[in-house]
Amino acid sequence: MKILVTGFEPFGGETENASGITVDMLRDLTPPDGARIVTAILPVTWSGAGAALLRAVEEHRPDAVVAVGEAGGRTAVTPERWAKNLGHGRIPDNDGAIRDAAPLTEGPERRESRVDPATLARAIQDSGVPAEVSDDAGAFLCNAVFWTALHRTDLPAAFIHVPAVRSRGSARIGDETDPDHAPTDSALSSDDLAVALMAAVNTVAQETRPSRHDR
Template sequence: MARPVIVTGFEPFGGEKSNASWEAVRLLPDEVEGHPIHKIKLPVVFGASGDIVEAAIRELEPAVVLSVGEAGGRTCVTPERVAVNRMVARIPDNDGAQPQGDPVVEGGPDAYLSTLPLDDAVSAMSAAGVPSKVSDTAGLYVCNQVMYRVLHAVRSCGLKIPAGFAHVPYTPIQTVSKPERASLSSELSSAGLYSILITSLA
């Protein structure tokens, strides 16, 4: 059987009842190009979220790792270019932690670059009718921490695979009380994630 693909999304946080990342991830099919898709819902918690995805990488030795987060205010699916070794929380995580400058991995590199085929992925998403562009910052919250931990684990395991992170906008239902914010349907966001996986496996 082909090696699995790991795709992660997040639980709700910040008072929201849903998280656009998980809504998109859960709509993905069970496999892509013959590779089983292993979907993981992560807690919005510094440390624990990274531990979970790192353990999955070590256990499954996947062909691709794509972690996904929600970025309210963004207008399109944005694969991220870089993760930095720093955690700064504007609001507490779901366990109440609020780091202010701590490293993600003590002694780790200052940053990791995504190994996803970013430009090809954006082209594929555009061809599929999904608005997208590459982003140069994953922020400094739990999303960045997970992206950094993913890339650190992939390197530590000696895996030469596409791995990285993408943000998706709010879903329409999340913007009912904040109509000034952009949104994208879960179906379109999920189609964008599928395009990223297809290009990563090409």
């Protein structure tokens, strides 16, 4: 059993991205049930993020995907229920591109996570980290990567937003996911986020193992 876990590089003038830092912390770790974790850090660009995810899937041939991004307006870890067929860049990506609101591809208006977000949230809560299900992944590149995972692969795929934790100071971004919420400081640390993601990865492995053949 191999689980691909992805995060993002910093963007919006920030020097850190909580998703990328936490995913790097999982590298070379082994979940309790013995599944193998492989990782990738995706670019924050409309032209590159989805393509980088698909390259990682092609390279690693995982049994499932857990994509992770940060949401500066949230204080808990939030597994997402839906990916929307909508891309909207209210802020520039790392290439300087701003995207007007438009569908990402031909297809339905939204696709549902192939891993139950409520199950993930309970597992994260049981690990001691606050978590709740989110029904809105926004329309920025987190949502676009989630859509790509569901639209372009048949793998069990989940997306998890983590608070925009910083090693020093506070995040200055956040409304790209939740436009009605200013960046919010979370009481969680990077270590807390790593515990939460490990609980989620272990749950994905348990939930998907019976339905996937060995590669």
